Amino acid sequence: MITFENIDLIFDDKKIFSDFSLEIAQGEKVVFLGKSGLGKSSLFALLLGFVRPQRGRVLFDGGPVDEHTVWNVRQKISFVDQDVSIGDHKVSEWFAFVAEIKANQSLDFSLDKIKELMDFFELSRDLLNKDISDLSGGERQRVAIIVSVMLKRDVFLLDEITSALDKNLKKKAADFYIGRKDWTVVSISHDAVWLDNPHVKVFDLEKKAWKQ
Amino acid sequence: METIDIPIYSLLLVFLMLVVPVMLSRIYRLGLSKPLLSSAARMTIQLVLIGVFLKYLFLWNNAIINFLWLTVMILVAVFSAIRGLTMKPGKILVPVFISFALATLTVILYINMFIIRLDYVFDARYLIVLGGMLLGNSLRGNIVGIDTFYKSLRKDAKKYQFVLSLGASHQEATRPYMKESIRLALKPTIASMATIGIVALPGMMTGVILGGASPEVAIKYQIMIMISIVVSTIISVLLTIVMTSRVCFSKYGILSD
Numbered sequence: 445m446i447t448f449e450n451i452d453l454i455f456d457d458k459k460i461f462s463d464f465s466l467e468i469a470q471g472e473k474v475v476f477l478g479k480s481g482l483g484k485s486s487l488f489a490l491l492l493g494f495v496r497p498q499r500g501r502v503l504f505d506g507g508p509v510d511e512h513t514v515w516n517v518r519q520k521i522s523f524v525d526q527d528v529s530i531g532d533h534k535v536s537e538w539f540a541f542v543a544e545i546k547a548n549q550s551l552d553f554s555l556d557k558i559k560e561l562m563d564f565f566e567l568s569r570d571l572l573n574k575d576i577s578d579l580s581g582g583e584r585q586r587v588a589i590i591v592s593v594m595l596k597r598d599v600f601l602l603d604e605i606t607s608a609l610d611k612n613l614k615k616k617a618a619d620f621y622i623g624r625k626d627w628t629v630v631s632i633s634h635d636a637v638w639l640d641n642p643h644v645k646v647f648d649l650e651k652k653a654w655k656q
Numbered sequence: 657m658e659t660i661d662i663p664i665y666s667l668l669l670v671f672l673m674l675v676v677p678v679m680l681s682r683i684y685r686l687g688l689s690k691p692l693l694s695s696a697a698r699m700t701i702q703l704v705l706i707g708v709f710l711k712y713l714f715l716w717n718n719a720i721i722n723f724l725w726l727t728v729m730i731l732v733a734v735f736s737a738i739r740g741l742t743m744k745p746g747k748i749l750v751p752v753f754i755s756f757a758l759a760t761l762t763v764i765l766y767i768n769m770f771i772i773r774l775d776y777v778f779d780a781r782y783l784i785v786l787g788g789m790l791l792g793n794s795l796r797g798n799i800v801g802i803d804t805f806y807k808s809l810r811k812d813a814k815k816y817q818f819v820l821s822l823g824a825s826h827q828e829a830t831r832p833y834m835k836e837s838i839r840l841a842l843k844p845t846i847a848s849m850a851t852i853g854i855v856a857l858p859g860m861m862t863g864v865i866l867g868g869a870s871p872e873v874a875i876k877y878q879i880m881i882m883i884s885i886v887v888s889t890i891i892s893v894l895l896t897i898v899m900t901s902r903v904c905f906s907k908y909g910i911l912s913d
Contacts, residue, residue, distance in 0.1 A: 493908040494817050511907030515825070523821035525814065547823030595822070 445470040445599065445628050446491060451500035453486060460486055464500070464652060473622050473629045475638045478649030484632045488525075488601045492518055519547045522592040526585060526604040535579070535587055536572040542591055551596055561590045566613065581608035589617055598624075602631040606638070659866050671696075710784070719778040726787050730756050733791045737799050741806065743904055751899035756798070759892035760790050763884050771880060789860060789881055793845070794889040801841030801893035805833050806904070809911055817910075826901075826909040834897055841893045845886055852882065 446468040453461040460483040468474050476484040489495045490502050493514035502509040504517045533541070543553035559569055565586045576584065585605050592600060600621060606614045618637040621629045622644060631638050638644055646655040662670075674696060681688035713725060734753045738745050764786050768777040777783075809816055809830070819829045852858055853875075860881045864874040906912050 489817075492817070492821055494820075494910055496906075496908070514908050518821050519823040521821065523818065525818055542822055545819075545822055545824045545828055547825075591822075 445472070445505060446630070447501075447503040448487065448490065449501040449503065451490065451502070452498045453483065453490065453495070454498055455483075455486060455495065461497070466647065468628065468630060470628055471625055473627075473641070473644045474631070475644055475646050476630065476632045476649055477634070477639065477646050477655070482649040484649055485603055488523065488603060488630075488632075491601065492521065492523060520597055521599045521601060522595045522597040523601045524588045524592045524603060524605050526588070526607065532575060532577050534572070535574055535576055538576060538587070539572075539591070539594075542594075548595065551594060553594060557594065558590065561593060565590060565617070582610070582613070585609060586613070586617075589620075593620075598627050600627060600629045600631075602629065602633070604632055604634075606633060606635050659868055710780075713780045713784060717776075717780050722778050722780045722783050725784055726760075727757070729784075729788060729791055730760060733795050733798075737795060737802065740799065741803060742810070743806065743900070747903050748900045751903060752802075752896050755892050755895035755899050756791070758895060759794070759888045760787055762891070763790060763888040767880065767884060786881070786884075790884055790888050793881075793885045794892060797841040797845055797889040798892050798896065801837045801889075802896050802900070804840050805830075805837040805897050806911070808836065809833050813911070820909055826905065829909065830897075830901070834894070837897065838890060838893050841889060842886065845882075845889060849882055849886070852878070858882075 446466075448464060448466045451461045451464040453459075453464075458481075466487075476487065478484060486495060490497060491504065491509065493509055493511075504513075505520070507513055509517050539553060539558055542548060543551065558572070562569055562571070567583060567586050567590075571579070571583060571587075576587070579587065585608050589605060592602075602621070606617050609617060614635055614637045618631075618635070618641065621627060621631070622638075622641055633639070639646055647653075648655050674692070677692060678689045680686065681692070713721065730753065734749065734756055735745075737756075738748055738752055741748070764783060765777060767786060768774045768779070768782050772782060774782060812833075816829055816833075820826075853861075858878055861874045861878040864877050865871060904911060
């Protein structure tokens with residue numbers, strides 16, 4: 445499903461990858477583990493075409509990610525980045541913005557659907573009228589999770605999406621993604637709910653190897 | 657009614673007025689004299705030169721020369737617009753020039769042809785003077801617009817990438833930034849449009865009245881020039897963003913350095 449092939453990547457004058465290769469099969473649940481600066485997020489950026497490797501190829505669903513295919517690849521991947529401050533809108537306006545993008549117009553972004561997911565992730569419904577900047581870290585992560593699910597894609601790149609959640613919610617969110625057999629999920633996380641789950645393969649960025 | 661000429665010796669009396677701020681600067685130690693005098697001197701020299709130059713331009717009134725001079729004016733405007741930007745000037749010079757030239761030329765030629773209905777649409781008196789007014793007055797808006805667009809995109813790089821990952825096209829992802837840039841670029845012009853005539857008599861109107869025309873004529877020119885400034889600013893900011901985007905973004909839709 446996702447293949448990194450002999451990647452060299454220099455970013456900000458720092459060599460992050462040299463001759464790096466990795467393959468993730470369809471339906472696999474993978475966690476990237478390692479200190480910051482090892483290039484965990486860079487792998488997401490490579491796959492989404494935000495940065496280009498100096499050497500090597502990135503493949504998605506059998507084809508290379510290049511200037512023509514990347515726009516389509518982005519429409520097939522659901523990417524959740526904890527760092528993104530999505531602006532000073534209301535939560536409901538953010539849902540509307542996502543729904544208005546042409547590629548997403550056939551999706552179900554109805555209020556019922558949103559409320560159903562908000563209930564599931566234990567978010568109060570009146571959050572919809574709050575400004576995103578007023579939400580707590582945990583609330584913001586859950587809003588991002590809900591958006592990722594509503595996009596109805598089956599490949600997920602999740603960058604620290606459970607760090608600010610309480611214990612029960614961490615488990616609920618992680619299990620939600622891990623439990624779906626058809627979903628390919630790559631998560632960057634230090635949370636035990638991901639690392640200790642028997643269905644999850646852990647890739648250690650420090651050793652550049654799968655953890656046994 | 658002709659404009660009363662100011663004899664050269666009277667002009668010296670104008671410079672005599674500068675004695676007042678120079679004295680005040682001495683007394684209150686404002687440190688004003690040097691910058692004031694040097695920029696007054698610069699202005700005088702530049703205006704004398706342009707005065708002589710315009711005299712000959714009007715005398716020859718040759719379409720090619722008029723166009724060449726307008727091109728020089730546009731080039732100077734382009735250089736001052738791109739000087740403060742972070743992008744390499746060599747990369748964006750051509751697209752910015754094309755945008756400015758298209759925006760200025762279409763508006764001036766439209767005015768000359770259909771509003772003032774000149775027999776000779778390349779007449780220096782209108783082409784160059786109106787061109788100068790348009791360029792001068794839309795320059796600040798242009799700088800603000802282009803600068804805002806690229807600065808906010810750089811600042812919001814992560815958010816912009818996130819929107820791309822949601823499946824947005826390049827156009828969809830940059831649209832909010834374009835909207836905000838144009839809003840900021842036009843803000844001062846729109847504000848001054850709303851207060852014009854009450855707070856200040858604008859330069860164009862003053863010039864036309866001193867030139868001997870009636871206030872009725874003057875306000876018609878003023879209305880024409882204000883609308884033209886807004887229109888050409890919108891066109892040039894939009895075109896500049898669209899044209900520079902072609903060289904400033906990679907095929908992956910990412911802003912390059």
